[in-house]
Amino acid sequence: MAKTHEIKVQRREDEGKGASRRLRHAGNVPAIVYGGELKPVSIQLNHNEVWLASQHDWFYSSILDLSLNGDIQKVLLRDMQRHPYKQQIMHLDFQRVNENETLRTAVPLHFINQDTSPAGKSADVVVTHELNEVVVECLPKDLPEFIELDLSNLAVGAVVHLSEIKLPAGVEIPELKLGKEHDVAVVIAKHGKEEAEAPAEGAEKEEK
Template identity: 90%
Template sequence: MATTHEIKVQRREDEGKGASRRLRRAGTVPAIVYGGELKPVSIQLNHNEVWLASQNDWFYSSILDLSLNGDIQKVLLRDMQRHPFKQQIMHLDFQRVNENETLRAAVPLHFLNEDKSPAGKSAEVVVTHELNEVQISCLPKDLPEFIEVDLATLAVGDVIHLSDIKLPAGVELPELKLGKEHDVAVVIAKHGRVEAAESEEEPAAEVPATKAAKKDEEKK
């Protein structure tokens, strides 16, 4: 069963850039809720509360209960605009969720037991995480906050693909339906010396001055 989290919101009456700037100065985040059979609704949220929530994976991948004076609407976060350099959330987009309709969402991957694996214990092995999240499809009730990838048996030379991920019940990876070429690598365990050898084999680029020197030598 998916975990839900309640976030209190207020109705926003004023629209426009000027109104949004005033809200931000007052410590509030302007936002919008859309989707379903209802019209889009402009809302506002307490910035500090939203900022704390945004530090957790569940804020991005869980069903959220937006509470407007006790009226609950189930939504997913679809977009977040941040300030270029301040620790400030500028705007949020939430999409209403129909509990009977399949949805798509990005869910983070949590890698377990890497340090206990043969690859993780070896100083000569480089383990790279090619993906940190995956796109899934499922009913809202089956939406996981994250998906665990157990690396306990990972050894040098191993490659874990999308198809190797153990999914919760009711969850699918739409990417795998597009063909074998979409079964991309998620984790790769590679010998560090191999990487070093490959980089050494790359030919050094000749700078124009070097080429000119070679031509002069040939003329002589």
């Protein structure tokens, strides 16, 4: 069962740029809730509470319980606008979810045991994470906050592909349904020498 997190919101009566500026000046964040059979609703949230929540993976990939005057609506965060240089959230979009319908969203990848793997213990090996999140399909009740990828057996020269990720029950990666060419690399463990030699070879060709 996926965890849920409650976020308290208030209905927003005034709309427009001027109203949004006043909300932000008062320490709030303008937002909207849409989707399902209900009409879109303009809401506002306390900025400090939202900022703290935004530091956690669950804010982006979990089912959230929006509490509006005691009424709970289950939603996913679909968009977050940030100020270009201030630590300020400007606007949020939430989409309602139907507990009986499959949803598609991105979930963070957590890499564990890399340092104790054969590749991780080799001084001249560079381990790169090609992906830090993966798009999954599942029912809301099965949505994980994150997916762990155990790298304890990562060997020197190994490549871990999308199809090798162990998924929780009820969770699928839709990209894999599109064919083998979509089974992309997630983790690559290369000798540092290989990384250094690649540009050198290219430079030799240019000289010729």
